[in-house]
Amino acid sequence: MAMTGPIALTGAGGFVGRRLLAQLSPDRYPDVRCLIREPARLAASLRAPGWRAVAGTLADEQALATLVAGAGTVIHLAATTGKARPAEYTATNVEGTRRLVAAARAAGVRRIIALSSVAAGFADQRHYPYATSKRAMEQVLAEGGVPALIFRPTMILGDGSPVLKGLRTLACAPAGVCFGPGTLPVQPVHVDDVAAALAGALALPDTTGTAGLGGPEVLPFLDLLRAIRTRVRGRPDPFLHLPLGPVRAALALAEPLFFPVLPLTAGQLASFANPGTVPAEPWPGGLPRPTRPLAAMLSSLHA
Numbered sequence: 001m002a003m004t005g006p007i008a009l010t011g012a013g014g015f016v017g018r019r020l021l022a023q024l025s026p027d028r029y030p031d032v033r034c035l036i037r038e039p040a041r042l043a044a045s046l047r048a049p050g051w052r053a054v055a056g057t058l059a060d061e062q063a064l065a066t067l068v069a070g071a072g073t074v075i076h077l078a079a080t081t082g083k084a085r086p087a088e089y090t091a092t093n094v095e096g097t098r099r100l101v102a103a104a105r106a107a108g109v110r111r112i113i114a115l116s117s118v119a120a121g122f123a124d125q126r127h128y129p130y131a132t133s134k135r136a137m138e139q140v141l142a143e144g145g146v147p148a149l150i151f152r153p154t155m156i157l158g159d160g161s162p163v164l165k166g167l168r169t170l171a172c173a174p175a176g177v178c179f180g181p182g183t184l185p186v187q188p189v190h191v192d193d194v195a196a197a198l199a200g201a202l203a204l205p206d207t208t209g210t211a212g213l214g215g216p217e218v219l220p221f222l223d224l225l226r227a228i229r230t231r232v233r234g235r236p237d238p239f240l241h242l243p244l245g246p247v248r249a250a251l252a253l254a255e256p257l258f259f260p261v262l263p264l265t266a267g268q269l270a271s272f273a274n275p276g277t278v279p280a281e282p283w284p285g286g287l288p289r290p291t292r293p294l295a296a297m298l299s300s301l302h303a
């Protein structure tokens with residue numbers, strides 16, 4: 001029996017969840033239960049007889065009770081991400097987490113390992129309900145009565161990254177687009193380094209608290225966009241700089257009426273208004289540090 005006992009995983013079918021399952025050893029972790037809305041989507045990732053799908057959502061208390069029954073550790077990755085309405089972020093990221101924590105506490109789970117976001121610590125969270133929901137999620141975990149280890153990743157890149165897809169759209173438009181000067185620093189992290197930190201944390205059952213999770217390189221946002229454009233188009237080309245403040249304000253005004261047709265939200269532009277780096281703070285002893293370089297994060301990009 002592995003030292004963590006059975007694992008209950010939410011968000012198993014997402015970008016990070018699939019990479020985490022690929023890194024976990026079935027010999028070491030023979031019992032993994034995965035919450036997923038459409039179990040058939042997960043079939044290829046369930047590599048051991050004891051790795052099973054539990055059909056349901058974070059709104060379904062019965063499914064959550066089944067998910068966590070007998071589990072030693074919950075790994076909580078599920079979230080409403082990307083473009084969504086404020087109520088959806090609250091329903092999934094705050095109220096869904098609250099239900100999961102209640103189920104875990106009732107089942108005697110020993111620890112929850114969760115992914116929050118660097119955005120939870122953004123000083124400027126105007127019009128950004130994702131960020132406020134992640135901050136509220138952290139509060140729910142802190143008060144939930146189950147020891148928790150919370151990671152705050154920066155933007156997670158790699159093959160299949162939803163964030164990378166969005167940045168590519170901006171960077172590789174006929175004229176590459178940057179909101180504001182693009183001088184604030186970002187510190188992207190490779191999805192396999194995030195998965196390695198999660199997997200490594202399983203082996204450290206007494207580690208709790210909050211830790212920023214960023215990659216080895218810090219660079220201005222504009223340099224990241226230029227690197228993406230160079231990779232896809234062969235050269236960086238000059239960028240079109242749109243005024244960040246007015247565009248955010250205009251999107252915030254337009255969202256209530258035109259949400260379905262807007263290409264992005266005011267909140268998503270918060271990444272251009274806040275440093276996307278992790279503070280220099282002690283890193284939990286024994287955990288693997290992210291090391292994969294930016295070149296590896298962008299290697300899936302092609303013309």
Ligand SMILES: NC(=O)c1ccc[n+]([C@@H]2O[C@H](COP(=O)([O-])OP(=O)(O)OC[C@H]3O[C@@H](n4cnc5c(N)ncnc54)[C@H](OP(=O)(O)O)[C@@H]3O)[C@@H](O)[C@H]2O)c1
Nearest residue numbers: 011013014015016037057058077078079081115117155156
């Ligand atoms: N990607 C990034 O750049 C980034 C950066 C910082 C933090 N994070 C955090 O890292 C975590 C994983 O992100 P990701 O990129 O893997 O996200 P993702 O690809 O969007 O996957 C989200 C997952 O959450 C699940 N989910 C959404 N709503 C749900 C609900 N109501 N009930 C149950 N499951 C639900 C989805 O389930 P189905 O598979 O059933 O659809 C999916 O598996 C999230 O907490 C995110 O906030 C991500």
